[in-house]
Amino acid sequence: MNVIAFNGSPHKEGVVNHALCVMKEELEHEGIGTEIIQIGGENIRGCADCGGCRRPPFVCVFDDDPVNRCREKVNAADGIILGSPVYYGGIAGTFKSFLDRLFFPGTRLRYKAGAVVASLRRSGGVFTFQQLTNYLNLAQVVLTPTVYWGVIHGNTPGEFEEDREGLQITRVTGRNMAWLIKTLAAGGIAPPEEIKRERTNFIR
Numbered sequence: 001m002n003v004i005a006f007n008g009s010p011h012k013e014g015v016v017n018h019a020l021c022v023m024k025e026e027l028e029h030e031g032i033g034t035e036i037i038q039i040g041g042e043n044i045r046g047c048a049d050c051g052g053c054r055r056p057p058f059v060c061v062f063d064d065d066p067v068n069r070c071r072e073k074v075n076a077a078d079g080i081i082l083g084s085p086v087y088y089g090g091i092a093g094t095f096k097s098f099l100d101r102l103f104f105p106g107t108r109l110r111y112k113a114g115a116v117v118a119s120l121r122r123s124g125g126v127f128t129f130q131q132l133t134n135y136l137n138l139a140q141v142v143l144t145p146t147v148y149w150g151v152i153h154g155n156t157p158g159e160f161e162e163d164r165e166g167l168q169i170t171r172v173t174g175r176n177m178a179w180l181i182k183t184l185a186a187g188g189i190a191p192p193e194e195i196k197r198e199r200t201n202f203i204r
């Protein structure tokens with residue numbers, strides 16, 4: 001069993017990374033391998049809405065950055081964590097470009113476990129938390145139960161350590177995610193058949 005965790009911050013040793021490490025500790029304590037992949041520092045272009053990913057092999061036409069390379073790892077994982085710093089009340093730009101292009105062609109995350117975390121200095125956390133959750137909801141990911149929204153405070157890992165409630169939320173999320181992954185694996189009940197999606201555009 002394994003989890004892929006994405007750090008959408010340009011800081012390899014920043015607050016988001018620290019939160020992901022706390023979750024990794026909890027997951028690995030339960031025997032679930034966790035890989036943290038840093039995305040924020042990469043050069044990643046936004047989605048061009050070219051429609052190329054709607055044709056086989058259903059991957060992004062831009063193959064010169066980590067998006068398609070990460071796709072295989074995501075599809076093979078039992079769980080996914082999305083972590084972003086809050087930039088102007090939303091997901092950090094590079095990470096948003098990454099997520100748009102990772103999720104738009106479709107993933108194999110249906111009925112797998114997911115969690116999100118947003119780090120910030122002061123305000124805009126819930127918007128960002130919601131934005132991150134949008135990707136998982138549309139991919140039919142099962143969201144990990146926790147004790148509060150995954151919004152944590154601090155400009156540095158040291159400051160985050162002082163956000164004792166944020167630290168606790170993060171730890172509980174990691175622990176609960178391990179439980180959820182094991183529960184889904186043990187389930188024994190076949191998931192509902194996949195539906196053919198209706199796409200209704202509202203044009204008037």
Ligand SMILES: Cc1cc2nc3c(=O)[nH]c(=O)nc-3n(C[C@H](O)[C@H](O)[C@H](O)COP(=O)(O)O)c2cc1C
Nearest residue numbers: 009014015016085086087088089119120121122123
């Ligand atoms: C461009 C930019 C925009 C930011 N916007 C916000 C914001 O809207 N609200 C906030 O509370 N903090 C904001 N911050 C602070 C970061 O969200 C905060 O320091 C975060 O915890 C950094 O995480 P990291 O160390 O993983 O990069 C901003 C920082 C930058 C660089």
